[in-house]
Amino acid sequence: MGHHSAKSDLIGRSTQNMRVAVIGGGLVGLSTALYITESLPQCTVTVISEKFSPNTTGDVAAGSLIPHTYPDTPLHHQKDWFKETFDYLFKIANSPEAAVAGVSLISGWQVFKMPPKDAFPFWGSVVLGFRLMTEAELAKFPSYTFGQAFTTLKCQSSLYLPWMEKRFKMNGGHIETRKVHDIWELHGSYDVVMNCTGLGARDLIGDMTVFPVRGQVLEVHAPWLKHFIRDVDGSTYIYPGQDGVTLGGTREVDDWSLLPVAQTSKEIIHRCSNLEPSLHGVAVIKEKVGLRPTRAAVRIEQEILCKNKQQLPTIHNYGHGGGGFSVHRGTAKAATELLVKLIPFKTDFYCKSKL
Numbered sequence: 557m558g559h560h561s562a563k564s565d566l567i568g569r570s571t572q573n574m575r576v577a578v579i580g581g582g583l584v585g586l587s588t589a590l591y592i593t594e595s596l597p598q599c600t601v602t603v604i605s606e607k608f609s610p611n612t613t614g615d616v617a618a619g620s621l622i623p624h625t626y627p628d629t630p631l632h633h634q635k636d637w638f639k640e641t642f643d644y645l646f647k648i649a650n651s652p653e654a655a656v657a658g659v660s661l662i663s664g665w666q667v668f669k670m671p672p673k674d675a676f677p678f679w680g681s682v683v684l685g686f687r688l689m690t691e692a693e694l695a696k697f698p699s700y701t702f703g704q705a706f707t708t709l710k711c712q713s714s715l716y717l718p719w720m721e722k723r724f725k726m727n728g729g730h731i732e733t734r735k736v737h738d739i740w741e742l743h744g745s746y747d748v749v750m751n752c753t754g755l756g757a758r759d760l761i762g763d764m765t766v767f768p769v770r771g772q773v774l775e776v777h778a779p780w781l782k783h784f785i786r787d788v789d790g791s792t793y794i795y796p797g798q799d800g801v802t803l804g805g806t807r808e809v810d811d812w813s814l815l816p817v818a819q820t821s822k823e824i825i826h827r828c829s830n831l832e833p834s835l836h837g838v839a840v841i842k843e844k845v846g847l848r849p850t851r852a853a854v855r856i857e858q859e860i861l862c863k864n865k866q867q868l869p870t871i872h873n874y875g876h877g878g879g880g881f882s883v884h885r886g887t888a889k890a891a892t893e894l895l896v897k898l899i900p901f902k903t904d905f906y907c908k909s910k911l
């Protein structure tokens with residue numbers, strides 16, 4: 557009988573107004589919330605977050621689509637997420653929305669002192685025109701022996717994050733600015749909670765496997781630069797953008813400080829000037845620091861929390877580290893697919909039968 561009622565529940569619920577709370581209004585929370593309103597219009601979606609743009613991690617990022625590798629996430633998932641994200645943003649880049657969304661194509665080089673293990677990385681077939689650099693191109697970089705040239709996409713976060721927020725609201729989404737101290741606060745008001753809290757997952761659900769990797773970047777005035785240049789092994793990069801050219805970077809594990817360090821900025825300019833000599837003496841517009849919410853694997857998982865025979869279905873989507881822009885649309889889709897599967901568990905049937 558329980559079986560039968562669960563099944564009829566599914567049919568009933570799928571057309572019913574599901575109340576979904578998304579905790580976290582950064583890149584991952586917003587893209588997840590937007591994806592739900594686009595694909596499941598019968599859901600009422602509320603984003604609850606302590607911070608929104610311009611105060612999130614994504615606001616610090618250059619926003620370029622070059623995947624970071626998550627060691628414990630199967631590579632085929634990473635490739636699917638990247639392809640989903642690239643194809644989605646490429647359509648936006650080719651539409652009249654491109655300027656307001658801040659999505660554009662960018663070409664450039666990734667250079668190496670020693671050839672990497674994967675000369676043709678898993679994402680090489682997703683970006684446009686991937687090839688190895690020619691001798692003539694490498695002549696620009698005397699201390700490098702190997703390089704890859706390609707065209708990819710870039711999200712100007714100062715435009716892209718507000719654009720997503722606007723689309724989400726146009727689709728009927730709600731926004732609340734506050735901190736969630738205990739996930740059970742939401743029980744009763746919402747049927748499902750999406751946990752897109754980035755580093756906040758440490759406090760909110762006690763997941764200590766997500767940790768900060770601090771990154772400091774600079775924005776400089778160098779409008780003559782049009783190509784990106786990236787030395788992956790040296791964590792040094794130059795990304796031309798709309799508000800200036802972003803120079804980076806640093807990777808400081810378990811460092812929580814959001815204050816820029818002057819000496820670090822000097823070192824970044826020094827490293828970038830070695831790659832691109834025209835940056836010597838460049839004017840700094842601003843310094844920014846962000847904490848990448850890093851984890852060995854992105855966590856996209858469902859968990860049905862039980863307390864006093866009550867249940868709170870939760871879907872986790874966090875731990876995107878240094879590569880959130882590159883995969884956010886794909887992970888939003890994957891998290892929404894889990895939401896669809898949760899729909900029949902709306903009543904307290906699951907926790908009651910488990911206890």
Ligand SMILES: Cc1cc2nc3c(=O)[nH]c(=O)nc-3n(C[C@H](O)[C@H](O)[C@H](O)COP(=O)(O)OP(=O)(O)OC[C@H]3O[C@@H](n4cnc5c(N)ncnc54)[C@H](O)[C@@H]3O)c2cc1C
Nearest residue numbers: 580582584606607613620736754756771846879880881882
């Ligand atoms: C210097 C730097 C450069 C980068 N460059 C790139 C790049 O070029 N390409 C790329 O793909 N990626 C890049 N990234 C990575 C990318 O920025 C991140 O992966 C992404 O921004 C993470 O998004 P998020 O939404 O998970 O986290 P966040 O933006 O940190 O969002 C988490 C949100 O949850 C909220 N929150 C947390 N806990 C709670 C709670 N209990 N109650 C309410 N709200 C809560 C916070 O207030 C915040 O709004 C870069 C990152 C940095 C720091």
Ligand SMILES: *[C@@H]1O[C@H](CO)[C@@H](O)[C@H](O)[C@H]1NC(C)=O
Nearest residue numbers: 606607608609610611612733
């Ligand atoms: C961002 O932070 C600043 C400084 O704390 C604050 O004044 C502003 O209201 C914040 N913006 C948003 C959208 O939360």
Ligand SMILES: *[C@@H]1O[C@H](CO)[C@@H](O)[C@H](O)[C@H]1NC(C)=O
Nearest residue numbers: 579739751757760761762763
């Ligand atoms: C988010 O997930 C983490 C890890 O499971 C958990 O500790 C935290 O309580 C969750 N937060 C919310 C609001 O569900």
